[in-house]
Amino acid sequence: MAATASQYQHFVPQFLLRNFAHPYKPEKEGPRNRKNGKKTKYERGMFPGDKVVRSLNLTEDSPVICEKPISRVLGQMNMYSDSSKIGHQQQQQVEKLLSKLESQACQIFRRITKAFEDNEAGLWITRSERDLIRKFLFILKYRGSGFHHRFYHDKPEDYAEIDRELLREYMVERGFTRPFNVWLDNLRAVIELEMDPEGEWKSKLLKRMYMDDAMWFISHVECNYMAICTPSDVADEFVLTDNSYNIFEGPNTFVQDTDTGEVGESGHVPIHEFAPVSPKLMIVLRSFMLPDPREDADEKVKASRDLWRFCAVDGIYDYWKKSLLDDLPITKARNNYTRVVDGRLQYLDVDKTKWKRLKSHKFYFSFFPISTKHVHTINAILLDNCWPCTHIVFESVESFSRTLEWYLTAPCTVGKIIMGYDVERREAALKKLETISRSLGSTKETVWKRESSPPMRDYDKFRLRHVELRRTFKRIITGGDSAVEEVWKERGVDETIRQRNRALLLDAYLRLPPHRVWLYVKIEIWQMQDAQGPRHCVNPEGLNRLMYRAGIASDKMSQFSDVNLWGDITLDFEGYRRWVFVTQCTFAGPGFIRDCGKYSPICSSSIPDIEKLARQAQVEVLRSGRHLLVDDIDIKAGERPLIEEGERIELLTRILVKSRFRHALKGKLEEDLLEKLHSVFFDILYPTPPRDWSMWWVSA
Incomplete structure (x- = not known):
């Protein structure tokens, strides 16, 4: 990067450092200079009465407690200096914006500390002042040395964070040549943001700023x-x-x-x-x-x-x-x-x-x-x-x-x-x-x-799967306010709660592994495209729980990717692993397919048609008595089936539901989505053996 005039720039403002500071009082006067007889400085850059803080210096191999002037601690040289610009004024544009924001925040923080010093129980703050504090706290987070390190690169290929493909796409889209300039522009976007009470600032910010970090700011404010x-x-x-x-x-x-x-x-x-x-x-x-x-x-x-x-x-x-x-x-x-x-x-x-x-x-x-x-x-x-x-x-x-x-x-x-x-x-x-x-x-x-x-x-x-999901989220979010509103509609819920829930759920999904999000995204896109269609066969609230359970189940099943999961139980290590799979993945997590999507008795179902189908299938199993049969095995005294009766009923129910799943939802979901939902249900959420699987193992 081009050289620029050196300037020490703080990532923790001096007005906050002053709250931790005290006047410098040297233990003794500095010695006189042998050549001119004048007294030397007490410590570099410090004189009696200067504002200093006590700190543990972690940059030394042997750490020491020392005093540091507030003008030279918790900052670094040229943090926000844009060396791609010509002239000092242009290079320090973001620093000037930060200084203005700090000046505004300082007045509110001073009221807070004064109220405390005056032994007040608390203080009143307006909505605008509260929003400014929230913005300032996010800037304190985002301007820190960690984010400076994340973005401080000349070339797009030098940016190596988990979202690197997304950032490089954003740079091409917006004409940025350096990741560092994206960071400066993001800082500028948040600082200059006018946070109207109605919340329109959120959609504006998503269009103005790198989306992942814009969503992070929204979450920071609303969650x-x-x-x-x-x-x-x-x-x-x-x-x-x-x-x-x-x-x-x-x-x-x-x-x-x-x-x-x-x-x-x-x-x-x-x-x-x-x-x-x-x-x-x-x-x-x-x-x-x-x-x-x-x-x-x-x-x-x-x-x-x-x-x-x-x-x-x-x-x-x-x-x-x-x-x-x-x-x-x-x-x-x-x-x-x-x-x-x-x-x-x-x-x-x-x-x-x-x-x-x-x-x-x-x-x-x-x-x-x-x-x-x-x-x-x-x-x-x-x-x-x-x-x-x-x-x-x-x-x-x-x-x-x-x-x-x-x-x-x-x-x-x-x-x-x-x-x-x-x-x-x-x-x-x-x-x-x-x-x-x-x-x-x-x-x-x-x-x-x-x-x-x-x-x-x-x-x-x-x-990379997570990256692809974030691309999908971007398409959803930038699809227009009406589309987003349709996705997040929660009838009968106060708008304050709805706004918070939108931000919270988006933030939660963006932070999580991709297999926990894929089906949710797919169905939400479909809902927006066919708002008048039979989309109510899927309940979004229950679906959310199913998607998270799918993620948990997928994580567990990945441990058994090299095992023939539905093979015979044998008295060796592979047989043991197969048994662990059945106990941990088949029964321990998802519960009964007749209650898919529920995690408590008062919760709504996720796919009512499938739950109805599962209940009917379970009745058929019970009437047939198939769960009571034991194929080619004599159960002797002291022996018991490894698969208990209730578990046999559940597996037989799943087999029947799997065979009828597509027919039950045909015409209610697009074919591609129906196939993928079928795979998620019976390969991950409710692992189901083939129809001819022998499941009547016996344990002595």
């Missing part, structure tokens, strides 16, 4: 709520790292290609995100998927929330039971257009049909006191992700020492499981933290461990 936390113990403090605003808490999975050794991400779901404001204030963004008692008093709202949580988290990440901050004592901000009556939210305007969002609407943000354990947990999440950072900023050494020791010695449930990519750097960072903790007096045993990423065959094929 969580904001709360302000403060330590209940005056001795506790929050820390600040380079990437604090990029960190989330929630499921995060990696896989490793069995042939190439490549490690890649297979899915993640942010449940909590963080934005340090000062040592005593932390903004927490909490996912709407977590319960909200006041909203959940409405059964429709609760059912909607439960569905999205099942789709995005519970139905996929078996290992992830609950959030580390599940019991964090925070709630959504109050507002001036609803009230709580008998535990339920009610609009002040009785005529709800006339209600609409206004810029002048206000929200009351309380300062929520949180326990020492919660403070330590939040700090631990930041520390667990500090391996690419240059500094960890804190106010008092005593508080930092306590929270560091707690993190290093706590069980690995708070992190410290080294896996994924850059494992060497991750472990090196933990060793540096251990060294500092020892120097601060800790004698407790530190704990961390290494684990291998789950294996996956042909990760690049998996990645």
Whole structure:
């Protein structure tokens, strides 16, 4: 890139760094210069009274706690300088836009810190101010060193992230020659975005900005709520790292290609995100998927929330039971257009049909006191992700020492499981933290461990399928507002919830492996093309659950891709693997085909015609008595069939349903879709043996 005038540019603004700063007080005066007798500087770039922060410098092999001027920490040279432009003014256009946004945000953040300093319980913020904070927090995330590293390339082929094909296509479409310019343009698009209360800004942004990152911004704004936390113990403090605003808490999975050794991400779901404001204030963004008692008093709202949580988290990440901050004592901000009556939210305007969002609407943000354990947990999440950072900023050494020791010695449930990519750097960072903790007096045993990423065959094929699905999403989203509205229509649900659900579901699907999305996308395209047709044979809500279950089942079945799944059970290793397949994939996950799409008794079905067919088939099986027969086997005392009676009934039912599936849906789905749905149902969701399969094994 062409040379440009050097300028130190922050990814954490100085107005936030000042909240962690104190006046520089040298322990002693600098020595006099031997030649001219003048006193030398105390420290490079620091003089008594200058604003400085205490930080742990992670760039050194032997980490040290030091003081740094706020003008030279948490930034780097020429981050936003566009060297493709001529002249300093042109090169610094994005920096100027960032400075303007920071100036606007600074006024609101100053009101927050002043209200806290004045011992207020909270403060009122208008909708416009809240939206500006949300935009600013996203910019703090997106402008960070990690994203600078992601995009800082001269050539399209040098961009090697998981979405590389999509970004290169976007560059050709928009005439960009460097990935770095895409990043600068995306920053500009978000900064200049006018967020109208009606929400029209979303469709505008999707057309203006690289779609994947535009969807990410929409999710950031609409799929969580904001709360302000403060330590209940005056001795506790929050820390600040380079990437604090990029960190989330929630499921995060990696896989490793069995042939190439490549490690890649297979899915993640942010449940909590963080934005340090000062040592005593932390903004927490909490996912709407977590319960909200006041909203959940409405059964429709609760059912909607439960569905999205099942789709995005519970139905996929078996290992992830609950959030580390599940019991964090925070709630959504109050507002001036609803009230709580008998535990339920009610609009002040009785005529709800006339209600609409206004810029002048206000929200009351309380300062929520949180326990020492919660403070330590939040700090631990930041520390667990500090391996690419240059500094960890804190106010008092005593508080930092306590929270560091707690993190290093706590069980690995708070992190410290080294896996994924850059494992060497991750472990090196933990060793540096251990060294500092020892120097601060800790004698407790530190704990961390290494684990291998789950294996996956042909990760690049998996990645490319995901790329293709994102292309399909782009076609859906750019198909026009009316088409998107038709897809996401939820009758009888408040528009606020509908808007949130659209963003949440899109975000969830975009983050997940492709086989969990393919059929959903296919059917949604078909629904838009044939809005007046018999599309109601498929219930979208139940279909969502089926697609996620298909993904889980596909993951499990990939482990048995080299096994003759419906062969005879033999007393050897292959026979054992075949039996494991039957128990884990055939029965353990999908349940009964007569209830396809349900995950609780109150859920709606996904394909009513197939459920009706399955119930009829089950009645036929029971009447025929076929499930009671045992072919060519004498069951002796002490022996029992490996396939229990209920399981035999289910498999026979599936065989009958499979033979009648196409006929039941003929004319209701296009032929291509019907064939693929048939394959997904009976090869993945409800594995079904051939009609002549001998399933009457006996175990002594």
